Amino acid sequence: MRDAVWTALKTVNDPELHRDLVSLGMIEHAEVEGNVAHVKVNLTTPACPLKGQIEGDVRAAVLAVPGIQDVVVTFGAMVRPPAQPALPGVKYVLLVGSGKGGVGKSSVAVNLAVSLARDGARVGLLDADVYGPSVAHMMGQGGARVTANAERKMQPIEAHGVRFLSMANLSPAGQALVWRGPMLHSAIQQFLKDAAWGDLDYLIVDLPPGTGDVQLSLTQTVHVTGAVLVTTPQDVALIDAARALDMFRKASVPVLGVVENMSYFVAPDTGLTYDIFGRGGSRKLGNLPLLGEVPLDVEARQDADRGLPAVLAHPQSPAAAALTQIARNLAGRVSVQALAHLPEQLPVV
Numbered sequence: 001m002r003d004a005v006w007t008a009l010k011t012v013n014d015p016e017l018h019r020d021l022v023s024l025g026m027i028e029h030a031e032v033e034g035n036v037a038h039v040k041v042n043l044t045t046p047a048c049p050l051k052g053q054i055e056g057d058v059r060a061a062v063l064a065v066p067g068i069q070d071v072v073v074t075f076g077a078m079v080r081p082p083a084q085p086a087l088p089g090v091k092y093v094l095l096v097g098s099g100k101g102g103v104g105k106s107s108v109a110v111n112l113a114v115s116l117a118r119d120g121a122r123v124g125l126l127d128a129d130v131y132g133p134s135v136a137h138m139m140g141q142g143g144a145r146v147t148a149n150a151e152r153k154m155q156p157i158e159a160h161g162v163r164f165l166s167m168a169n170l171s172p173a174g175q176a177l178v179w180r181g182p183m184l185h186s187a188i189q190q191f192l193k194d195a196a197w198g199d200l201d202y203l204i205v206d207l208p209p210g211t212g213d214v215q216l217s218l219t220q221t222v223h224v225t226g227a228v229l230v231t232t233p234q235d236v237a238l239i240d241a242a243r244a245l246d247m248f249r250k251a252s253v254p255v256l257g258v259v260e261n262m263s264y265f266v267a268p269d270t271g272l273t274y275d276i277f278g279r280g281g282s283r284k285l286g287n288l289p290l291l292g293e294v295p296l297d298v299e300a301r302q303d304a305d306r307g308l309p310a311v312l313a314h315p316q317s318p319a320a321a322a323l324t325q326i327a328r329n330l331a332g333r334v335s336v337q338a339l340a341h342l343p344e345q346l347p348v349v
């Protein structure tokens with residue numbers, strides 16, 4: 001019966017990778033006790049967006065095996081290392097960029113990082129928005145100071161399950177940075193290479209808005225896995241987003257998808273929906289996967305101001321639910337991209 005269960009599992013495909021779970025090395029074990037099958041599936045990311053579907057497909061396939069009365073499906077997860085790690089110990093570097101300022105790029109970066117960590121991934125967050133570093137405040141750590149460890153490396157600050165570094169925790173509050181390109185380049189290098197990030201599945205990088213020195217520095221310093229483009233749906237934002245898209249393409253950074261922020265607003269008193277900036281506008285950016293639409297949300301803004309990311313403070317709110325799903329969709333896209341060129345048979349992890 002055990003063999004029949006394995007044969008049944010070979011008919012279940014990962015919905016995104018379009019290959020069966022056995023050849024993908026995702027079945028950690030499949031045993032039969034009496035008439036109950038116990039199957040452990042090792043996902044390619046703890047933030048798997050299709051866990052429910054995989055569970056349903058496994059159950060259906062195994063229950064079809066004659067003699068099996070019940071199936072217990074458990075899950076583990078290990079983010080597979082890419083062929084080329086981004087940095088020593090860091091599997092994937094994901095840039096969060098925008099064309100225009102103020103479209104919610106930092107809010108998205110913070111909530112993506114916290115959401116992936118909540119799902120069980122090891123996550124770092126680098127605030128590379130050196131001119132307007134807001135990540136520290138949004139993480140509730142505006143007053144914290146970065147220290148050096150025994151090896152004289154910068155020690156990331158830990159908050160909400162995420163390790164992060166921001167210029168805001170290095171320079172005195174309220175002081176402007178007046179830096180030229182080469183200084184910025186070395187600051188970014190230090191943040192990436194002279195910091196004790198430890199082992200990370202994902203390092204999320206909040207870029208400054210627009211197309212400039214920092215973006216270039218980053219793509220020259222590490223192997224970037226991909227970028228997420230945040231935009232609001234109105235034409236003036238989309239024009240700048242298209243420019244950012246072009247920059248990523250020229251730097252050979254794959255754009256993993258678009259987040260449409262401030263997509264719509266649901267009035268709390270009437271429940272009526274208002275498309276203030278023109279919902280769905282980000283589809284004009286062409287054939288990019290839409291990772292999700294985040295509504296305008298007063299609570300999410302208040303949460304950001306008091307340093308508690310919305311996915312933690314109000315996880316059930318529509319904005320937080322959208323951000324959680326976006327984080328999972330992104331993790332799914334990273335797995336797909338990383339595992340796109342698979343050998344025929346992968347070892348079980």
Ligand SMILES: Nc1ncnc2c1ncn2[C@@H]1O[C@H](COP(=O)(O)OP(=O)(O)OP(=O)(O)O)[C@@H](O)[C@H]1O
Pocket residue numbers: 098100101102103104105106107108129132134208209261262294295296297298300301302304305319
């Ligand atoms: N969906 C949303 N609903 C309500 N407020 C939001 C939403 N997204 C972002 N905000 C608020 O809008 C403001 C700007 O957001 P944020 O700082 O994330 O933008 P940004 O694109 O990173 O800006 P910058 O150009 O400074 O880098 C913040 O006060 C944030 O809390």
